[in-house]
Amino acid sequence: MLRASWDLAGKFVLLYSGNIGIAHDVETPILGLKMALSRSPNIRLVVVGKGSRLEEAKALVRAHHLDEHVIFRSLVPTELLPHSLGLADVALVTLRRGFEGLVVPSKLLGYMARGVPTMYVGPPSDVQAIIEASRGGVCVANDDVDRFASMLVKLASSPETIADMGASAARHYATHLSREKALARYVDLVRSVCAVRVSDHCRRGA
Secondary structure, three states, rough: OOOHHHOOOEEEEEEEEOOOOOOOOOHHHHHHHHHHHHHOOOOEEEEEEOOOOHHHHHHHHHHHHOOOEEEEOOOHHHHHHHHHHOOOOOOEEEOOOOOOOEEEEEHHHHHHHHOOOEEEEOOOOOOOOOOEEEEEEEEEOOOOOHHHHHHHHHHHHHHHHHHHHHHHHHHHHHHHHHHHHHHHHHHHHHHHHHHHHHHHHHHHOO
């Protein structure tokens, strides 16, 4: 539905969905996209979101004459979210230096649950650790425009790689990161704390 109405039929979509704020790197993906387009003109970056760096991102797109290749859309209603996320061949998550350990983009888990591979741009962080452990995507350092472009071109030309990464991401999420797994770990933690307190109480009573 959205792919047709947003003129994305037959395009390779790199999707950024959510807040575009002070913690997010907008320069590396946009400049990397520009470099990648010379080899893969079929790529489109779709940005669905808002935030303090949105206008900065739009200005950078205009400055590099990428208006036809970068699509900005406002956040969609909740009922359309599955459709907007469904646009993604690959999802994009970014983090600026200095925000590692402070910000963990929650959108990553949503992508993994859907079996969507992720391109992460940022410093070493929990996000990078999860992606590397899951083998569900690729990681690029801030400002490494060459690697971003190379990885994007490689993914755009290899549907088999995308399928494998997506499947790996979904398996890792189901095994380690799902709500059920998190709840089970929380219950185990509460039980262990309660057991320690009961043991301490018994020793004091003795």
